[in-house]
Amino acid sequence: MRKCIEEILSVCPVITLLLDRDCVQRSKLYHAVLSSAVNQLSAEQLPLQDTKVMAINLIKIGVLYDTVYNRLHTGQWNVVEPAEREMFTIVTYVRIVYTLCVSSNEEEAMKDGIYLADLGLMLGSPISTKRDDIGIDLLTETASILTTHLHETNLQEPAPKRLKLNTHIEPTGTPESTTNTIAVLQCPSLEFFGSNCYDRKEPAILKGIIDDWPAMERWHDPNYLLTVAGERTVPIEIGSQYSSDDWSQKLMKFREFIEQSICSEASAPADGSEHRAAYLAQHDLFDQIPTLRRDIAVPDYIGRTDPRPRIKAWLGPKGTVSPLHTDPCHNLLCQVFGAKIILLARPEDTARLYPHEHFILNNTSQVDARRPDYERFPLARDVSFHRLTLRRGDVLYIPPGWWHYVESLSPSFSVSFWFE
Numbered sequence: 001m002r003k004c005i006e007e008i009l010s011v012c013p014v015i016t017l018l019l020d021r022d023c024v025q026r027s028k029l030y031h032a033v034l035s036s037a038v039n040q041l042s043a044e045q046l047p048l049q050d051t052k053v054m055a056i057n058l059i060k061i062g063v064l065y066d067t068v069y070n071r072l073h074t075g076q077w078n079v080v081e082p083a084e085r086e087m088f089t090i091v092t093y094v095r096i097v098y099t100l101c102v103s104s105n106e107e108e109a110m111k112d113g114i115y116l117a118d119l120g121l122m123l124g125s126p127i128s129t130k131r132d133d134i135g136i137d138l139l140t141e142t143a144s145i146l147t148t149h150l151h152e153t154n155l156q157e158p159a160p161k162r163l164k165l166n167t168h169i170e171p172t173g174t175p176e177s178t179t180n181t182i183a184v185l186q187c188p189s190l191e192f193f194g195s196n197c198y199d200r201k202e203p204a205i206l207k208g209i210i211d212d213w214p215a216m217e218r219w220h221d222p223n224y225l226l227t228v229a230g231e232r233t234v235p236i237e238i239g240s241q242y243s244s245d246d247w248s249q250k251l252m253k254f255r256e257f258i259e260q261s262i263c264s265e266a267s268a269p270a271d272g273s274e275h276r277a278a279y280l281a282q283h284d285l286f287d288q289i290p291t292l293r294r295d296i297a298v299p300d301y302i303g304r305t306d307p308r309p310r311i312k313a314w315l316g317p318k319g320t321v322s323p324l325h326t327d328p329c330h331n332l333l334c335q336v337f338g339a340k341i342i343l344l345a346r347p348e349d350t351a352r353l354y355p356h357e358h359f360i361l362n363n364t365s366q367v368d369a370r371r372p373d374y375e376r377f378p379l380a381r382d383v384s385f386h387r388l389t390l391r392r393g394d395v396l397y398i399p400p401g402w403w404h405y406v407e408s409l410s411p412s413f414s415v416s417f418w419f420e
């Protein structure tokens, strides 16, 4: 445990510098509690510390943590002051170190630390520090160190039951009024992609461009995912689709999500009735877990126009549905394992697709693309959808403004790159 604490402290080599930040200085209470805690955390002093003093400091830090947490949850999220979010990151980091110092159960303390770090990553704001002259994020790095140490601790215990993934795809019927005229391109040159797809805003299926990602070999093994991310907390969408009334979100351990939703055969009802799929959708998983980020690479087509694409993870069982919607940016949707059925419609069809009126959903159609109700939405008869199945290793280019409906045919992991 000592080594783990030292490594975490080395993420912020001069911990007292945290006290100089505006978010700490602006409140006497924040400064007083933090400085008494932080001043005792220099690595040389740690083993000499009086455990009673450490335990009292942990209680004080816990109270400070609750105070900042409550402030973040007062009023609307978009009016929360950035300084409070930064303060939450700092108090989370200090609380993690104290939790590790004081606890008598190493494994539980590391798990608690990972949970705190994930909550801090979701609610706080990033704080960049430097180690060996490389910029790192305080809580991202702390969570990675804890994950590695927890894994080493667990290696001494009997190996857990190995999980298997069933990505078998059952044949599907083709819905009426669909055509597939989407171009299939084998490793197109950057120039060809630029002038024929990007500039003309024409979708295409690209093949052979992600075959060398380590993710292609690694991610379909659930045991690998559990090793690098099992203990992490992630937001999971629950419900038939995000535009439905039954939709909600909850925080879950990645391990539980994999065991209960991805590897469980019971994830989708066999009778085809509507089910409440659990979906890790549109999540910044790769900022949260850099080990997974290293398993993928930004396709070259993107760097031409955008050095900083937004990378999102989409992991779910068979039967997840993203209803027909548009996005304002270009997208490369990359299929790492499993398959998805995708229906596409042109931006010119917008009026025939009856977007929701409320501004929160006005990029989403009221029409169920797979079973359109022509009585309610008669103009939808004139929309010719392009229908395709995206399979392992395929990449779909979706131009801005194009309508897309996505439904998984098996457990599936996709990565999307949104870019300008």
Ligand SMILES: O=C(O)CCC(=O)C(=O)O
Pocket: 314, 320, 321, 322, 327, 331, 333, 404, 406, 407, 414, 416
């Ligand atoms: O894969 C999905 O469920 C939806 C993907 C999507 O809508 C996107 O990448 O913009």
